[in-house]
Amino acid sequence: MKRLAILMLGLLGLAFAAEPIKIGALYILSGNFANYGQASKEGASLAAEEINAAGGLLGRPIELIFVDHGKPDQAVREAKRLILEEKVDFLFGIDSSSVSLAVAPVANEYKVPLIVTHAATPRLTEMCLPYVFRTSNNARMDSWAAAAFAAKKPYKRWANIGPDYEFGRVSWEDFITRLKELKPDVEAVSEQWPKFGSSDYSSYITALMRSRPEAVFSSLWGGDFVTFAKQAIPYGFFKSIKFYVNPTGGALQALEPLGKNAPEGLLVGTRYWFLYPKTEKNQAFVKKYYEKFGHYPSYNAGEAYSGLMMLAAAIKKAGSTDPDAVKAAFEADGGLKFESIEGLKWMRPADHQVFEDLVWGYTKLTPDYPFAILDPIIVVQAKDTIYPTKCAK
Amino acid sequence: MELDLGFFVQQFLTGLATASTLFLLAVGLSLIFGALGIVNFAHGSFYMLGAYLLYWVARGDPEGLWWGMAVVVAIGLVLGALVERIFLRPVYPRPEHHQILLTYALLLVIEDGVKILFGSAYKSLGPPSALAMPVWILGAPFPAYYLVQILLAAAVAVLLWLFLKRTRVGLWIRAVTQDREMLEALGVPVPRLLTGVFALGIALAVLGGAATLPMQTVSPGVAVEAVISAFIVVVVGGLGSIWGSLLGAFLIGEIQAFGVMIWPEFSIAFVYLLMAVVLLVRPWGLLGRPPVVRT
Numbered sequence: 001m002k003r004l005a006i007l008m009l010g011l012l013g014l015a016f017a018a019e020p021i022k023i024g025a026l027y028i029l030s031g032n033f034a035n036y037g038q039a040s041k042e043g044a045s046l047a048a049e050e051i052n053a054a055g056g057l058l059g060r061p062i063e064l065i066f067v068d069h070g071k072p073d074q075a076v077r078e079a080k081r082l083i084l085e086e087k088v089d090f091l092f093g094i095d096s097s098s099v100s101l102a103v104a105p106v107a108n109e110y111k112v113p114l115i116v117t118h119a120a121t122p123r124l125t126e127m128c129l130p131y132v133f134r135t136s137n138n139a140r141m142d143s144w145a146a147a148a149f150a151a152k153k154p155y156k157r158w159a160n161i162g163p164d165y166e167f168g169r170v171s172w173e174d175f176i177t178r179l180k181e182l183k184p185d186v187e188a189v190s191e192q193w194p195k196f197g198s199s200d201y202s203s204y205i206t207a208l209m210r211s212r213p214e215a216v217f218s219s220l221w222g223g224d225f226v227t228f229a230k231q232a233i234p235y236g237f238f239k240s241i242k243f244y245v246n247p248t249g250g251a252l253q254a255l256e257p258l259g260k261n262a263p264e265g266l267l268v269g270t271r272y273w274f275l276y277p278k279t280e281k282n283q284a285f286v287k288k289y290y291e292k293f294g295h296y297p298s299y300n301a302g303e304a305y306s307g308l309m310m311l312a313a314a315i316k317k318a319g320s321t322d323p324d325a326v327k328a329a330f331e332a333d334g335g336l337k338f339e340s341i342e343g344l345k346w347m348r349p350a351d352h353q354v355f356e357d358l359v360w361g362y363t364k365l366t367p368d369y370p371f372a373i374l375d376p377i378i379v380v381q382a383k384d385t386i387y388p389t390k391c392a393k
Numbered sequence: 394m395e396l397d398l399g400f401f402v403q404q405f406l407t408g409l410a411t412a413s414t415l416f417l418l419a420v421g422l423s424l425i426f427g428a429l430g431i432v433n434f435a436h437g438s439f440y441m442l443g444a445y446l447l448y449w450v451a452r453g454d455p456e457g458l459w460w461g462m463a464v465v466v467a468i469g470l471v472l473g474a475l476v477e478r479i480f481l482r483p484v485y486p487r488p489e490h491h492q493i494l495l496t497y498a499l500l501l502v503i504e505d506g507v508k509i510l511f512g513s514a515y516k517s518l519g520p521p522s523a524l525a526m527p528v529w530i531l532g533a534p535f536p537a538y539y540l541v542q543i544l545l546a547a548a549v550a551v552l553l554w555l556f557l558k559r560t561r562v563g564l565w566i567r568a569v570t571q572d573r574e575m576l577e578a579l580g581v582p583v584p585r586l587l588t589g590v591f592a593l594g595i596a597l598a599v600l601g602g603a604a605t606l607p608m609q610t611v612s613p614g615v616a617v618e619a620v621i622s623a624f625i626v627v628v629v630g631g632l633g634s635i636w637g638s639l640l641g642a643f644l645i646g647e648i649q650a651f652g653v654m655i656w657p658e659f660s661i662a663f664v665y666l667l668m669a670v671v672l673l674v675r676p677w678g679l680l681g682r683p684p685v686v687r688t
Contacts, residue, residue, distance in 0.1 A: 030504075030613070030614075031613070031614035031617070032612050032613075032614030032615070032618070033614070034508070034513035034612070034613060034614065035512070035513040035514040035515065035612065037513075038512075038513050038514075164661075190657075191657065191658075192653070192657055193657065193658060193660075195661050197614065197618065199605070199609050199615070199618065200411050200414070200609075200649070202407040202410060202411065202536075202539075202650075203404065203407050203408065203411070203649055203650040203651075203652075203653040203654075203660075204653055204657075206400075206403055206404055206407055206533075206650075207653045207654055207657060210400060210654075222515070223515040223610045223612055226515055226517055226610045227608075227609050227610050230517065230519070230607075230608055230609065230610070231536070231608055231609075233525070234520070234524075234525060234526060234527050234534075234536030234537065234538060234539075234608075235527055235534050235535070235536060236527045236534045253514065253515065254515075256514070257514065257515040257516065257517035257610055258517065259453075259517070259519075261517075261519045
């Protein structure tokens with residue numbers, strides 16, 4: 001009996017002694033977009049909790065260290081601190097495109113694998129850095145999907161309104177270039193570039209309407225999209241155009257505050273939608289998340305959860321946390337294929353970009369939810385989002 | 394592009410709507426600096442707090458806007474008075490940077506406070522149903538709510554002017570800017586006067602923030618954005634001058650509105666250009682007073 005107790009204690013001690021796998025998670029946790037970082041944090045925490053409850057990875061628990069990434073220079077400082085002082089095994093997360101471009105070379109230099117779950121500039125994976133991975137789709141796939149939808153419509157006069165920084169610029173550039181390839185007779189009649197995080201879109205809205213577009217592409221996201229929509233409605237903007245498409249408009253962070261004021265019939269995308277796919281796996285995740293946090297998981301909460309689970313799968317496959325072993329696990333056998341809550345994610349070995357089905361849909365108000373949902377849902381197949389890589393391999 | 398009057402008026406009114414928001418935001422900052430000599434870095438935080446308080450008081454009902462605003466302004470007055478009595482009064486005799494540190498600390502405390510109370514998600518409240526539709530002016534649509542906001546700002550400007558010019562307390566406020574000691578010697582209850590001015594300044598910020606909620610969203614980041622905008626307005630108009638705030642807000646609103654038409658790629662730059670020109674030509678602002686060297 002006594003022996004058994006000692007044995008148990010010893011085992012317990014061993015379990016505690018197992019050094020945690022440290023993951024430095026960088027997200028926006030202050031300022032105007034803090035709720036995006038907060039959602040990602042919740043998604044990643046839930047994944048870590050589930051992994052640890054199931055005995056951890058390679059017998060080691062996962063320890064997430066959350067850091068507010070702020071602007072690029074602050075993010076680089078924090079990344080270095082995580083690498084040099086906290087001695088993290090992995091870097092993870094990142095909401096902002098500009099931040100991802102600044103942090104990626106640092107992670108790569110120190111050979112600490114970086115797994116990006118949210119930042120969407122295509123340039124990140126076009127750098128082809130050996131230790132940088134993205135487990136969500138990027139803005140180019142969204143823009144190209146939008147262009148494919150747009151090309152099927154009869155509209156020729158297109159306009160843009162997007163935030164004046166990396167993500168907004170690259171989204172429009174990709175969209176209009178692609179659309180002109182698919183439908184050469186389209187014309188860009190106006191481009192509006194309000195400041196990122198602006199609170200006043202009125203003069204941009206009137207300028208946009210004055211150019212009389214038939215259809216408008218917009219990459220305004222989060223609070224920007226909410227404020228824009230609130231100001232656009234009383235100008236009669238949405239009624240003055242025939243088609244509005246926004247690749248990030250399906251984010252719950254935007255649809256929830258808009259509530260029942262949301263304009264219907266907008267074509268919006270979202271990298272993950274809590275009501276799709278209707279698999280047991282996804283429904284269990286949504287239920288657990290809702291019970292724990294009191295709200296539905298947004299797209300980037302879903303991506304953070306899936307991203308950590310995919311990294312866990314790679315570590316398990318590698319049998320170690322060694323950067324080269326994990327890299328090989330992501331790349332081997334034609335790239336890691338991971339069945340996530342969102343469906344299948346495939347990591348392209350050449351540029352470490354994940355391809356997956358994209359969720360789009362038209363906004364619609366229903367009695368079931370206090371905000372607009374996507375109905376009908378339109379799924380863009382992963383195979384239709386594949387674009388050529390610029391990497392050598 | 395042909396010049397049509399309807400569009401010109403629409404764009405001008407759009408600029409006025411922006412200006413009315415900026416005026417309500419900046420006028421309290423200017424008033425407080427004029428009377429107390431304190432640069433209130435937390436001014437944008439009170440503006441943000443106004444929007445949050447309205448969101449909270451109205452409980453998601455857009456029709457609660459009117460009485461909600463009254464309640465929120467009352468809360469602002471009390472809050473302003475308390476902050477002045479508890480935090481500011483002890484630092485008046487201290488060096489200026491102590492005062493700046495204090496108001497900056499308030500900014501941080503309020504940002505974290507709203508995060509704890511309201512979370513970091515965007516909060517939004519639609520306009521009352523009667524004002525949710527466009528009104529048509531010379532054939533161009535314009536949001537009805539913006540008209541109300543413009544009238545509100547105009548009313549505040551007129552009332553404030555009457556108050557400062559025509560009442561005894563207004564006279565004292567103008568006097569306290571010039572010579573606090575003399576006013577005290579004349580038997581004016583200066584400490585109470587300062588409490589009142591600060592409370593009024595904060596109530597104006599709170600009103601301004603609340604008035605934007607039907608057309609904007611509020612999140613903890615609004616405070617910093619707002620205080621920067623307020624500083625731009627007072628730098629252009631002149632810190633300490635009520636009319637300066639009005640002129641600064643008007644110029645910035647209209648430049649923004651018409652700048653988008655002239656050069657959409659660089660519309661934001663026009664505002665900063667204006668600020669730079671003012672700083673070079675009249676560093677004390679268009680309607681500000683050049684600093685007097687006191688002996």
